[in-house]
Amino acid sequence: xxxxxxxxxxxxxxxxxxxxxxxxxxxxxxxxxxxxxxxxxxxxxxxxxxxxxxxxxxxxxxxxxxxxxxxxxxxxxxxxxxxxxxxxxxxxxxxxxxxxxxxxxxxxxxxxxxxxxxxxxxxxxxxxxxxxxxxxxxxxxxxxxxxxxxxxxxxxxxxxxxxxxxxxxxxxxxxxxxxxxxxxxxxxxxxxxxxxxxxxxxxxxxxxxxxxxxxxxxxxxxxxxxxxxxxxxxxxxxxxxxxxxxxxxxxxxxxxxxxxxxxxxxxxxxxxxxxxxxxxxxxxxxxxxxxxxxxxxxxxxxxxxxxxxxxxxxxxxxxxxxxxxxxxxxxxxxxxxxxxxxxxxxx
Ligand SMILES: [Zn+2]
Numbered sequence: 575x576x577x578x579x580x581x582x583x584x585x586x587x588x589x590x591x592x593x594x595x596x597x598x599x600x601x602x603x604x605x606x607x608x609x610x611x612x613x614x615x616x617x618x619x620x621x622x623x624x625x626x627x628x629x630x631x632x633x634x635x636x637x638x639x640x641x642x643x644x645x646x647x648x649x650x651x652x653x654x655x656x657x658x659x660x661x662x663x664x665x666x667x668x669x670x671x672x673x674x675x676x677x678x679x680x681x682x683x684x685x686x687x688x689x690x691x692x693x694x695x696x697x698x699x700x701x702x703x704x705x706x707x708x709x710x711x712x713x714x715x716x717x718x719x720x721x722x723x724x725x726x727x728x729x730x731x732x733x734x735x736x737x738x739x740x741x742x743x744x745x746x747x748x749x750x751x752x753x754x755x756x757x758x759x760x761x762x763x764x765x766x767x768x769x770x771x772x773x774x775x776x777x778x779x780x781x782x783x784x785x786x787x788x789x790x791x792x793x794x795x796x797x798x799x800x801x802x803x804x805x806x807x808x809x810x811x812x813x814x815x816x817x818x819x820x821x822x823x824x825x826x827x828x829x830x831x832x833x834x835x836x837x838x839x840x841x842x843x844x845x846x847x848x849x850x851x852x853x854x855x856x857x858x859x860x861x862x863x864x865x866x867x868x869x870x871x872x873x874x875x876x877x878x879x880x881x882x883x884x885x886x887x888x889x890x891x892x893x894x895x896x897x898x899x900x901x902x903x904x905x906x907x908x909x910x911x912x913x914x915x916x917x918x919x920x921x
Contacts, residue, residue, distance in 0.1 A: 576689055576796045579712040579789055586650065586679045586715040587611045593646045593677070597637065599659045601651035604681035607721050608650070617645065622658045627697045630658065634665045641666060646675040646710075653687035656680060660693045660707035668705075675710040682722040683730040683785065685829055686792040688712060691800075714789050716782045724780045727788070728862050729830025731777065734791035735858070736812050736833050737767040738850040739840035743810030743897035745847050751896050759798065763807035764849065766794045771854070774861040811843075811897035812836035818888040819873065819881040827871055834859050834866035835873075835918075842917055843898050856921065868918055875915055882911045 582588070590596070591614045598605075598616035601623065618640070622633060643666075649659025656678045663676040680688040687694070689712065692703045719727060741763060747753035770777070770791045776784035799805045815836045820827070837855060841848045859866050868878060886906055889899045898904055 575708075576691060576793065576800055577709050577712050578793065579689070579714045581714045581716065581786060581789075584611065584715060584717050585713050586718050589677060589679070589711065589713050590614055590616075590648065593648070593675075595644060596646040596648050596677075597641065597662070598648050598650060599655050599662065600649075601655050601681070603722075604651045604655075604718065607681075607718060616648070620658075623654055625654055625657055625694070625696045627695045627702075630661050630665075630695060633658065634662060637662065638669075641672075641674070643670070643672040643674065646677060648677040648679065649688075650679040651681050653685045656688040657694055660709075661695065661704075664693055664705045664707055676707060677711050677713065678709050679713040679715065679718070681715075681718050682726055683714075683719060683788050683792070684726045684732075685730070686733045686796060689789075689792050689796045714785065716785055719785055720780065725863065725865065726828065727780050727785070728777060728864060729828050729834075730788045731770060731791070731862065731864065732830035732833040733808060734770050734788075734795045735767060735855070736810070736837060737763045737795065737808050738855050739812045739837045739844065739848070740806070740808050740810035741767075741849040742840065742844035742847040743895065744806055745849070746844070746898055746901055747896040750901060753896060756802070759802050759807055762798055763795075766791055766798065767850065771858045774858055778862045806895060810895060811840040811899050814889050814892075814894050814897060814899060815839065815881060815885055817892070817894075818885045819877065821888070822880055822884070823873070823877050827873070828865075831865045831871055832873075834864045835868060835871060838866065838921055839914060839918065840898060842914070843904055847898070867921070875918075878918070879911055879915065882906055882914060 590612045595617045597618045599620050599622055647659050647663045649656040663674045666672040666674050678688045691706045693705050693707055694701050695704050748755040773787035795808050799808055812833050816832050841852045885899050
């Protein structure tokens with residue numbers, strides 16, 4: 575069950591100073607910001623940048639002899655720090671039945687890892703979900719987050735704004751393969767995306783209200799997907815093209831920027847099924863200065879062409895949700911792919 579975050583100025587410092595004994599999983603930048611502000615130093619401090627299963631096991635083994643059930647585990651940083659902390663708390667529960675208090679303090683809000691209860695681990699370059707975490711508290715510290723580069727925080731719209739294309743895919747699946755559908759869930763998703771679009775000014779400037787809009791958007795989206803039982807209202811063809819492209823290039827892109835580009839491709843291809851207009855979403859991306867072009871993402875048109883050629887097979891092989899890329903209405907022949915590339919060069 576997703577936990578509602580707490581907001582405040584330097585709330586990370588107050589929180590750390592109020593915890594008894596804790597293990598801190600963090601990264602260089604956020605640690606440098608708060609190190610001299612806290613009086614209650616961590617019992618163990620660990621920097622981790624590697625989410626491979628092997629590395630996480632190694633990390634767990636290094637803590638295993640020292641940690642008792644009186645410790646708390648804190649993840650302070652980006653997705654990797656939060657996911658590592660989630661993993662350790664989960665692993666101690668699995669092995670010793672310890673209920674270590676888990677605190678998640680994102681120093682940047684570029685992805686929704688800090689809110690998702692599922693724990694993601696990379697095995698052979700693929701993301702595997704191994705279990706659930708149950709944080710005691712999620713802390714949104716306005717001042718800490720403001721220290722991160724604005725363009726990265728803005729990219730945090732990705733997993734909420736992906737609703738704009740995921741909904742068109744859902745309708746296609748309803749009409750073409752009779753997939754389970756619920757109008758109330760659909761409408762709730764739509765209003766989450768609209769609220770985000772309405773906050774474009776605040777998001778652009780990464781003000782406190784902008785941070786709140788981004789985090790609340792994440793929260794509502796994660797809650798909705800938990801209620802519904804899967805990510806259908808939020809994840810569709812825009813994510814699938816991203817996964818396909820990443821499987822070809824093995825590059826890590828800024829998630830929000832890549833999803834931004836793919837949303838526009840999806841809306842273009844969905845045509846009358848698109849639930850948001852291309853103009854409205856493009857305008858939103860321009861308002862929040864999201865770098866969504868292939869050039870700014872350093873994705874060559876050749877790789878993009880390969881991804882578009884393979885995506886239909888990819889979504890079937892990976893058993894992803896039915897989307898525009900499964901639809902018989904879309905024939906991705908050379909001519910169509912050239913048309914998409916022309917559209918992208920123009921956007
Ligand atoms: Zn995503």
